[in-house]
Amino acid sequence: MMTNDVLNAIRGRRSVLRFEPKPVADDELEAILEAGRWAPSFANSQPWTFVVVREENAKRELGQLVERIAFAHRGQFAVSGKGTGDAPVVIAVVLDPVKDPQHWVEAGAVATQNMALMAHTLGLASYWAGLGGKSEAEARRILGIPRGMRVVALLPIGRPAYTPKDGERTSLSGIVRYDRFKV
Numbered sequence: 001m002m003t004n005d006v007l008n009a010i011r012g013r014r015s016v017l018r019f020e021p022k023p024v025a026d027d028e029l030e031a032i033l034e035a036g037r038w039a040p041s042f043a044n045s046q047p048w049t050f051v052v053v054r055e056e057n058a059k060r061e062l063g064q065l066v067e068r069i070a071f072a073h074r075g076q077f078a079v080s081g082k083g084t085g086d087a088p089v090v091i092a093v094v095l096d097p098v099k100d101p102q103h104w105v106e107a108g109a110v111a112t113q114n115m116a117l118m119a120h121t122l123g124l125a126s127y128w129a130g131l132g133g134k135s136e137a138e139a140r141r142i143l144g145i146p147r148g149m150r151v152v153a154l155l156p157i158g159r160p161a162y163t164p165k166d167g168e169r170t171s172l173s174g175i176v177r178y179d180r181f182k183v
Helices: 005-012 026-037 056-074 104-121 133-143
Strands: 048-053 089-095 150-158
Touching: 005 104, 026 048, 026 089, 026 104, 048 056, 048 104, 056 089, 056 133, 056 150, 089 104, 089 133, 104 150, 133 150
Parallel strands: none
Antiparallel strands: 048 089, 089 150
16 A cells, blocks of 8 residues: 555544643644645635634633533543643634635635644644534634634644554445445
8 A cells, every 4th residue: 555644644643632731832833724724625715714722711611611522422531621721722713604605614624634634743632622503602702703703623732641542444445435336
């Protein structure tokens, strides 16, 4: 199987839920944001804004929000207060559906993935905290996001406090069809 730096970065990236208290350097943060800026978007609409959150109270509130979401869905947080709140920086991926009414969710997803991959290549860690419904409304309130704008993800970033396990993936033969969808 062919391999290269991009595929290696994609395969190596893992979600990390706890971070060391060391700061993310400004040049690292700028590279991560630049990766998000260069994400593809339909007709080059670039419907995103990235809100960089370093303020402790806002990170704590976002951390509590994400902890409630994650625990309700999968019980991932074994230790209260860990996750978004202990990351040195959190990037909120905010989209303007007016700029791209049909594809704003995809644009936000691609920008988030680009930033997560860049963080990984810099030796940093992240995880994707998706939002919707009441959790999105609460994140908009915490961050002062204007009405009409949508928050599709929070991306906590920092140095990993542990080494995550390798992920399992379905084989290509289990997910690829050629020419037509055949079961």
